[in-house]
Amino acid sequence: MTTPVRKVTLINGDGIGPEVVDATRKILEAARAPLxxxxxxxxxxxxxxxxxxxxxxxLKSGCGLKGPTATGVGTGQSSANVGxxxxxxxxxxxxPVKSLPGVKTRYEDIDLVVVRENTEDLYAGIEHVVxxxxxxxxxxxxxxxxxxICRFAFEYAVKHGRKKVSAVHKANIMKLxxxxxxxxxxRVAREFPQIQSEDVIVDNLCMQLVRNxxxxxxxxxxxxxxDIVSDLCSGLVGGLxxxxxxxxxxxxxxxxxVHGTAPDIAGQGKxxxxxxxxxxxxxxxxxxxxxxxxxxxxxxxxxxxxxxVKTGDLGGTASxxxxxxxxxxxLA
Ligand code: NAI
Numbered sequence: 001m002t003t004p005v006r007k008v009t010l011i012n013g014d015g016i017g018p019e020v021v022d023a024t025r026k027i028l029e030a031a032r033a034p035l036x037x038x039x040x041x042x043x044x045x046x047x048x049x050x051x052x053x054x055x056x057x058x059l060k061s062g063c064g065l066k067g068p069t070a071t072g073v074g075t076g077q078s079s080a081n082v083g084x085x086x087x088x089x090x091x092x093x094x095x096p097v098k099s100l101p102g103v104k105t106r107y108e109d110i111d112l113v114v115v116r117e118n119t120e121d122l123y124a125g126i127e128h129v130v131x132x133x134x135x136x137x138x139x140x141x142x143x144x145x146x147x148x149i150c151r152f153a154f155e156y157a158v159k160h161g162r163k164k165v166s167a168v169h170k171a172n173i174m175k176l177x178x179x180x181x182x183x184x185x186x187r188v189a190r191e192f193p194q195i196q197s198e199d200v201i202v203d204n205l206c207m208q209l210v211r212n213x214x215x216x217x218x219x220x221x222x223x224x225x226x227d228i229v230s231d232l233c234s235g236l237v238g239g240l241x242x243x244x245x246x247x248x249x250x251x252x253x254x255x256x257x258v259h260g261t262a263p264d265i266a267g268q269g270k271x272x273x274x275x276x277x278x279x280x281x282x283x284x285x286x287x288x289x290x291x292x293x294x295x296x297x298x299x300x301x302x303x304x305x306x307x308x309v310k311t312g313d314l315g316g317t318a319s320x321x322x323x324x325x326x327x328x329x330x331l332a
Pocket of ligand 1: 016275
């Protein structure tokens, strides 16, 4: 019986986006993953972020594989990323953070999962000037979204044989908003007595993660804390170039690296495609193409274990193209 082919909408993005997307596509094709790609843009040439056509294409294919997109700081257009997550209701951001063989870091056996709520919190973008010099920015937390993300975290823990879920919050200060999130977490936790549950205040968590990361397993949190904590976690395993991510909704998902457009190295052929490649491994697992996922992961692990071909962010000298070829060679 032949495996049915799944359609994937490829979104190049900006900066190093096209370089890492191209590398990942080449490796997926070499691995003969049963995928059919269609390219869509994250912005139009008239400057509109996130064309309707792109959103509709992802909705239709059910799956996007995306390079990072640039967002102006302080002014300018809203983020294409945030827009995509909102419009497709990709409510769960999933970021597994795992040590890679041969990448020397402070700790050797990091194995953490950050589950971040993706649709609300301060990212609702509701801001206004109250009077000149005073700005109000609203933090929206709802029972529905908090319950949904906490349930996602526990279901993930059950499915992947994890032992503990920690709720990360600041309910000692934001008693109503983070208090609501914590209440939802505790209610959901009672439905999963086989999984340990605990809660931890976000600033303490950051300190603990740097000193004793082995204390944590799956962590679930609101949008802003998730943004910051996932970058902290990526620092534990070698940086932004090696951490994958997925934005998951009902029947639709967009897989993307945690890193941004890396303007400092864009267009120079230096980008490390590992993060997007690992995101594509998550994508293959999500599609139940488990055999292809393991094959790709094994090839990547082989390249890292041998340690001969490494990109600049990990102290090596290999170009994106050389690294891509090494992974393709390891697939054989
Ligand atoms: P960044 O992740 O682009 O870069 C931070 C540092 O990490 C830089 O030194 C960069 O060279 C390095 N780096 C990142 N990815 C790498 C890779 N694959 N290989 C080698 N080195 C890598 O973060 P920054 O500078 O804060 O953001 C730049 C732009 O990216 C901004 O416009 C931001 O809004 C956007 N961004 C987009 C994201 C997305 O589309 N998912 C996520 C984060 C940021």
